[in-house]
Amino acid sequence: MGGPAPDPAGVYISSAQMHRELRSLSDGLTRVETKLDGIGQGLTDLGKDVADDETRLRTLECARWPLPTIGVLAGLAGTATGAVSLFTR
Numbered sequence: 001m002g003g004p005a006p007d008p009a010g011v012y013i014s015s016a017q018m019h020r021e022l023r024s025l026s027d028g029l030t031r032v033e034t035k036l037d038g039i040g041q042g043l044t045d046l047g048k049d050v051a052d053d054e055t056r057l058r059t060l061e062c063a064r065w066p067l068p069t070i071g072v073l074a075g076l077a078g079t080a081t082g083a084v085s086l087f088t089r
Helices: 015-064 066-087
Strands: none
Touching: 015 066
16 A cells, blocks of 8 residues: 555765765856856946947937938028029029
8 A cells, every 4th residue: 555664764875975965066056156257247248338339329319410400401502592593584
């Protein structure tokens, strides 16, 4: 009905086995910490790149706004010149 009876003595783990297991866990934790440090540094660098790109984009946008205005003014000047030449004939 039940399977084998439990061992009353329990499980024995030697000091050497415990040391190896703890050493393995420590090594794994060191690898994870190293990877997290690399990811954190990458995110910091990415944030700096985004901020730099944002600054450059804002500069380009500010430098570009006069172009449509100059185009409109040139068009109006051409229209005025054409109208003046039409009426002066």
